[in-house]
Amino acid sequence: LWEGPQSFSVDHLIEAALIAPELCFTPHDDEVGLGVISLVSVPADFAGFVDVNDPDEYPEAMWKSFADFLSKMAETQDPTRSCFTKGRYGCARQLQSRRLSFFQDLVLGQLCHIVQLSLGPRKLLGYTKAKTIVPWVLSDTAKKTLNAQRLQPTDIIGEPVPHSARLINSYEEL
Numbered sequence: 001l002w003e004g005p006q007s008f009s010v011d012h013l014i015e016a017a018l019i020a021p022e023l024c025f026t027p028h029d030d031e032v033g034l035g036v037i038s039l040v041s042v043p044a045d046f047a048g049f050v051d052v053n054d055p056d057e058y059p060e061a062m063w064k065s066f067a068d069f070l071s072k073m074a075e076t077q078d079p080t081r082s083c084f085t086k087g088r089y090g091c092a093r094q095l096q097s098r099r100l101s102f103f104q105d106l107v108l109g110q111l112c113h114i115v116q117l118s119l120g121p122r123k124l125l126g127y128t129k130a131k132t133i134v135p136w137v138l139s140d141t142a143k144k145t146l147n148a149q150r151l152q153p154t155d156i157i158g159e160p161v162p163h164s165a166r167l168i169n170s171y172e173e174l
Contacts (some may be wrong), residue, residue: 013037050109052116063122065102066114070124074135081130088115091125091133093173 017025017037027035042049073082084091092111095103103111118124119133126139136142147154 050107050113052113054113056117056121058114058117062102063124065100066118067124069100069102070135074137079158080137083134084126085132087131088112088119091115131169 014035014037016023017023022040022043024038024040025035026038036043076082084094086093089112092108092115095111095115096108104112106114115125115133119126123136125133126136126141128134128138128140144154
């Protein structure tokens with residue numbers, strides 16, 4: 001058992017996962033991450049266990065309240081008040097710390113799940129180039145989506161390309 005602060009190498013964690021029957025190590029095929037260590041099954045004493053890949057079973061009233069909250073958040077002109085830092089987990093922790101009434105009975109795992117759904121199918125949250133999480137309307141993905149719907153070319157930063165810009169229309173023009 002772990003008995004306080006110690007440093008562990010990634011190799012030690014992977015080795016532990018490979019020999020522990022209750023853990024499973026799945027290596028990544030790409031070079032972005034080393035892999036995922038997960039539980040083989042949910043322990044019986046894990047009350048309220050949440051998997052971020054579970055389906056969306058939250059009430060629509062909660063989603064409406066969250067969307068309204070994010071809409072008001074997006075209206076502020078202060079960028080420090082309209083973004084969440086430290087990824088999905090950090091976003092969930094920041095939401096939890098705000099003690100929002102529509103999230104009051106939810107545990108941190110459920111908030112992580114809500115953040116995951118909000119970044120995906122619900123499209124309530126999105127990322128910026130700075131890797132912060134913001135209300136969807138302020139995200140780079142929303143800007144690119146809007147430009148695509150308008151058939152407006154988008155530059156690498158996500159801004160519309162001015163009509164005066166010289167665009168390459170074919171491979172031959174390169």
